[in-house]
Amino acid sequence: MSTRLDGRSTDALRPLKIETRVQKNPEGSVMISSGVTRILVAASIDESLPPWLRGKGSGWVTAEYAMHPRANPHRQDRDGRRGKVDGRTTEIQRLIGRALRAAVDMKKLGERQIVIDCDVLDADGGTRTAAITGGFVALAMALDHLRRTGLAAGALRAQVAAISAGMVDGKAMLDLAYVEDSKADVDLNVVATGDGALVEVQGTAEGPPVPRAHFDTLIDLSLGAMPALMSAQKSALASIGIDLDLLRG
Amino acid sequence: MSTRLDGRSTDALRPLKIETRVQKNPEGSVMISSGVTRILVAASIDESLPPWLRGKGSGWVTAEYAMHPRANPHRQDRDGRRGKVDGRTTEIQRLIGRALRAAVDMKKLGERQIVIDCDVLDADGGTRTAAITGGFVALAMALDHLRRTGLAAGALRAQVAAISAGMVDGKAMLDLAYVEDSKADVDLNVVATGDGALVEVQGTAEGPPVPRAHFDTLIDLSLGAMPALMSAQKSALASIGIDLDLLRG
Amino acid sequence: MSTRLDGRSTDALRPLKIETRVQKNPEGSVMISSGVTRILVAASIDESLPPWLRGKGSGWVTAEYAMHPRANPHRQDRDGRRGKVDGRTTEIQRLIGRALRAAVDMKKLGERQIVIDCDVLDADGGTRTAAITGGFVALAMALDHLRRTGLAAGALRAQVAAISAGMVDGKAMLDLAYVEDSKADVDLNVVATGDGALVEVQGTAEGPPVPRAHFDTLIDLSLGAMPALMSAQKSALASIGIDLDLLRG
Amino acid sequence: MSTRLDGRSTDALRPLKIETRVQKNPEGSVMISSGVTRILVAASIDESLPPWLRGKGSGWVTAEYAMHPRANPHRQDRDGRRGKVDGRTTEIQRLIGRALRAAVDMKKLGERQIVIDCDVLDADGGTRTAAITGGFVALAMALDHLRRTGLAAGALRAQVAAISAGMVDGKAMLDLAYVEDSKADVDLNVVATGDGALVEVQGTAEGPPVPRAHFDTLIDLSLGAMPALMSAQKSALASIGIDLDLLRG
């Protein structure tokens, strides 16, 4: 039953595409598109840790999120070029960092850092969750690089993906496009692992507060999409010969 | 059954105190303490809106969160004094703003802004939720000021409070103090209204991903604390003659 | 003979109150109120010196002054949050730092720093002098902490307090409240020690230049208030068992 | 005779590819690759001019240049995210802006601005000249958008492209890749128009000063490449139905 502008059913993902090796230099490199939303993700291995993390025998994973000035219908200034970094940007890149750190065993990563750069080229809703889903693939490529070069092995702890869901016109809908998101009563982002465990849940009632049952329904809907997301991640990695099982501890 | 350092049961709040009129100038003024955590909250009515909100017949509620340099055992620089505002600060003040906007009917507020300043004087965990719970009281004082001066009436949409919960040593516990929070596997913040509807849910697995059932348990625990929080807010307001029913639309 | 709005005589201080131990963490902690003006002062011992002071066998005392956004009738941005720190703030915190450094023997303090944070919660004139008077009490608490823990002894050089005076409607008046200060012809701040020696004198003719005799009168008036200020400081310290004589070299 | 690492003759361009419509929102959108160097260019029509240009009946063209953090073998901070924008970035985006302004009749453009965003995804030398060559195509797409919507006609003044050349091991070589550029004695950037006129010439002796004859040779070499660059621009535009002649005044 279709109730959505693009003909999708309420529990359907937008067309999802994950390309790898789209830049020359990064150890992990991904272009993920979810409907019109399209994000370039680069995972960089940095052998130097920030000062406050050194000497503890552990590594770190961090993220930067950047909106291309013309990812949206109207041009916006680049974050940081004129004055300070936008609060929304800060909030999103902290979420991406936390989500992807859940995928990694920091002790086994060793004293190095993996930086995940997420550049939104086209924005149509769901950029933070697509950045996490694509970011995991780039991260796995970087972990595979460490494995192949003998620098770190077994550092993968869990496969991680993310999706959003929301209540629109009283219906729970998965993977909101921008026009849906802008009229949603609740907006929920769920980060989860391959075995259905939760990494992060963030739900906001954009308008009036909502009953708890709605949150529960949206979490169900989001968790239901995880197998498809995980499968897409695995396919993208398999096509370049990377097997997640070889990356686990 | 007490399993906690301070002898509390797992579902007990820390001692909660809400004082009002603790500063001379703000329209709403509150000192909230939850155990050792203590936050000064000021609500200021600002008759000028930021440019992007003008001329739309609606108002706005926003928040600033500032950690006193010595709210913690070691002195920290003031945010913004040396370089940029910390990412954690940005994330927290955006949460407080969203939470308190849920309490207000922006059309009835009219073209003005209420700014909620939250200064953490002593930090011992739970500062963001205490800032929301105390912030609601300061906000209600500011709405009452608008009502008494005839500038805006009926702008209160919902009573809002917040609390945190987490899984510590395999047990779900309410209202974590810092030592508990630092070893929690999951940390959940819940913002809800007087009738049990949800405004925002933010849960993060700090370590390994966790089963969904843990999130459900923590939400239950948090919602169970709402009546006590709401009652404390009402008592603080009643003691200065403010009745929330008179502020509703 | 009373000529002032609040009924004070021209040479009378406003009601002065100094509370201690108002925050949990700082080694020195004070709330000072002078009439409506109210300032939270924290003294923090920092065992690391700034680079340009290291290795010289001496310590340092420095101050930060911050106006709460709603210390005044209209809300102001926090210094540093939007763009640069205000010039007035810079000027005041440099004065506080110089004044309190006069109280300390830097060699005996040793290679550590004491940072005095002054947060103005309610402003009604005289904030910089109240910050110095209260700051001395917080500083003495920090010195006593060093003495008790055996880290540094005998580092107190002098008891220091400060007050303002001004010419209002042709009369010399002590300890101006904001409404008096805003119409004063001359505004003088005096920092002095227990034995009547001067640490700093800053006098400005706000309007037309004034005869030197006026400056002399205002210095007399200010020095006349020192015994009362010093006594209030000693009482506050005595109530928590601190004797200045034990802190001297 | 090939004397170069990649087998090119000294006067040969690297493989050049210009794709259009690679982003959804910009009025002009181009991905240009020159060998490994690859740049995403977006041209955005902005109907509001900066204040200092308003009311003069003329338009403006400006550029922003941004290096992706991983366009190079080692990750670099994003410009502006930590502290100020890099001097090299400033210098390059000023060059791109000047070069592309030469292509436009500002009176006919009218009181609006076209912003050219150049994001370097892969860097291997020649990024500033590739940004100009690709930027012209994006600019023409934006001018065509203005023509089709009836907002501005005839605003194209000249077709503009750019290329670099340098003296490497005593030989003049066209279109240097990074490894060549890093050992070049002279590095020259030439911006020219379809009829061989010059827009900008920038030549720097990286090591010892060089005879004027070398500069002359490098300008010859660069001008010799212009027909091929212009032809590639025209083909890219023709493939989406844009004819430069229709854009001229």
Next chain:
Amino acid sequence: MSTRLDGRSTDALRPLKIETRVQKNPEGSVMISSGVTRILVAASIDESLPPWLRGKGSGWVTAEYAMHPRANPHRQDRDGRRGKVDGRTTEIQRLIGRALRAAVDMKKLGERQIVIDCDVLDADGGTRTAAITGGFVALAMALDHLRRTGLAAGALRAQVAAISAGMVDGKAMLDLAYVEDSKADVDLNVVATGDGALVEVQGTAEGPPVPRAHFDTLIDLSLGAMPALMSAQKSALASIGIDLDLLRG
């Protein structure tokens, strides 16, 4: 009786020179040297007031103080080029601004601003007082420009000059050079008018607090130098045909 390194008596000024018209563009332009200290001062008439001063029928005088990177034996960064403006700079330029505002009748100046730029080319103590003394001459030139062009008349309220004095080795000395200043116990800056009235007094005990009598002696010494300073200002102005009496109200 000479007790000083340069053979001066304790109450002698250093050689003072005031040149005018040393830059082409400013309405007032002065090079003042006092011994080795040398400051370029420019007074600029700005017909636009800052927003917070507009529409009140009054003008404003403000100052900027900038140390040349090599005014001192070791090169220092330019203020503001790397991070924020130095606190000392802020404090000094606020003093210069207050001092020179005392010279002007703001109502008669009208809704315009005079900006006094003070660039220290060679620093050897006393830069802030020399900037005020030289700044007055530049200011008078700007007021004369306004008078001659008919824009504002009678705006001069008082002739203003400044000098420093200090206690060195137990002796009160006038106009300290850097080597004297660095070992002074007290450092006093006095701003005064032609008839001996005081505009600002700033005295700091650099080391131990000092008896009030020392401050009195230093004020006497400073006031004793005013006739010579005023005379030098008048001579410099007379040499370009400016008579202060014509500028008064």
Next chain:
Amino acid sequence: MSTRLDGRSTDALRPLKIETRVQKNPEGSVMISSGVTRILVAASIDESLPPWLRGKGSGWVTAEYAMHPRANPHRQDRDGRRGKVDGRTTEIQRLIGRALRAAVDMKKLGERQIVIDCDVLDADGGTRTAAITGGFVALAMALDHLRRTGLAAGALRAQVAAISAGMVDGKAMLDLAYVEDSKADVDLNVVATGDGALVEVQGTAEGPPVPRAHFDTLIDLSLGAMPALMSAQKSALASIGIDLDLLRG
């Protein structure tokens, strides 16, 4: 044949004056004037290199360019005082740095830095080239200081000077004043050495693109002026006893 406002022939320099030792502290100190344009240049020897240059056995030469707020008819903010450094400033100081690095053998300079500060006191066109021409003299003074103190010898590689030329009303003209520059079709800056080799050529068609022949003519014109510039540099240095031949390797 005179075709210019000031009666100069098209190939004539403006009156050029180079004074030395105009500040007390810098190792190299120059005031250069070219017509009305007047620039204070200081060369400072800094024994500490920036981190990225340390340990390589080489030195560095860098430049800062600063426009005095009143170097132009209207007052401008100082760069960096309010927000970021202007793009034009960045571009110019990078050019000056590159130009003067061409004069120095970095190995022979050793691990130290020479900083060239260029303060434009009066601006009337040609400031960047005058800064280079004067900067060379200051640089040579600093190299002579190193030679005399035995710290570095033979570090001079080439004598360097710079001049601008442009096409005005269809005529090639040397050394443009501001009024000429503002109506020039092409503006060219040439940096060259004593033996006619080129260090940098920067030419921009300010309006319509121009034939290559014009660039060639302007380079000829600029190179023709080099002997006069070099001679003025040598005379200025000779008058303080510095012989360039003694500075060469």
